[in-house]
Amino acid sequence: MPAKLILSLDGAVLNEYRLDKERTTIGRKPRNDIVIDNLAVSSEHAAIITILNDSFLEDLESTNGLSVNGVVTKKHFLQNNDVIEIGKYKLKYVNEQPASATQDDLEKTMVLRRPATIAPEPGSTDSGDGNAELPGSQVDATGQSSMPKVGEATQKVAVAQPVAAQPQQAAVVQVLNGPNVGKEVELVKSLTTLGKPGVQVAVLAKRPHGFFITHVEGAKFPSVNGESTGEQPHQLYDHDIIELLGVKMEFYFKA
């Protein structure tokens, strides 16, 4: 189902428009797809580029500008329920297709074979000024786009701490002996490592159904309540005692 725009003025719905064209224009002049006959609206005020399931709003150098959800903008990637304001008029963007549904067909990788290049419509009376700056004008989906250079092909991503994947009861590991006695480590990340790299390391994994300790490296395995875990992941329960490199630690859930 294509996305649509609902035009309203002072809360009263005036019209509904389906975004089933690659380029939908909004303006005062009758040649626009969405005509708003009001002097606050420029003759060609804005355009919406729709590529498959995504729509992009662009201000066509209008006199009075536009805003999305109260923020003045020139270019905006529309999300479901965004409200575009042009003068006193509101255009609500509705695209109910879920981005992350489990519907198989939506999720499956598909090949885009026909070029999705956005070109001005043949015979269009548009001045072309707006088109020259269209963000989509460079899209070439034929697969013939130029090869990226090595430097461009790589995207630097500094290694950051992982984000917790799932909501989970908070848990803590507290050191019971040695120089760090009393020290607490809250297990907020999906993975937390314990131990000394190159000597002995274990990883604590926070999973949807609990916390697990797994041996990573070292000649000895960690132990839980005095028993070696072996190589396999071992689930942790409240007040389990972990031992690694002679250091005892208590695992417990935060109340």
Place this chain on the structure above:
Amino acid sequence: MDIQDALQIVSESHTGMVRSHNEDSVTFDASSGLVVLADGMGGYNAGEVASGIAASVLSVEIGHQLATSRPEKKDAVSGEDVGVVLLRENVKKANASIFHVAASQPQYSGMGTTIVAGLFYDNRVAVAHVGDSRMYRLRGEIFESVTRDHSLLQEQIDSGMISKADARNSKNKNLVTRAVGIDAEVEPEVHVYDVQVGDIYLLCSDGLNDMIEDEEIGATLQMLKANLPLAAKELIQLANDNGGRDNVSVILVKVNGKFSAPHGWLANLYTWFKN
């Protein structure tokens, strides 16, 4: 060092939590330094067939051709590394076989596959890819993507139409602009990169990077690099814990030592005797 001793390679593949079967194919050959990952698409079991053909054409053909030539030698025609030519030509060969099977068997009509393949030789890696299966590299603290997807979304990012942050909300995530086996011809993208001791290379299907942020993939590799099989298992588990909406496959390659090609007449003589 012999390439087999210099590289540690592990792979894992899982159907995920939603799909009924696994359309990914992974294969590697430690003695020739070749790794191949393909993510098939098409109805019924056609996706598996397509990715399976691609993986076997690459591994079998490249294996054969490396028996008589060295990947670091220059190709007589193009002047490129033989390794580069081998990857490119065999992706094209896989394309032709999939295309022909699809054309002759109605149940396989329209099947295709993405592919990412690496050939390690002489302290380098040649990387070929088509579609949105990726290669990443962890070098020191930096985890970065080596390949750039052939996808509508990547093209939108490149053209500045959509920011990388906004891209997460795109509804056009799974549209590839190139695939193996869909058309009579395909142009794989091939590049050569220098390899350093300590590097870890990750090849994955989009079932991994759609489910886990790059930052978290990098952090997981960083934490678990001492235990490569565990790192591979943990990545698959993270993807499944986050929903596992697609098949998820990974190949990890860890560079434990230099693997220079044999140079000079003595080395050549030695290889000659060894054969």
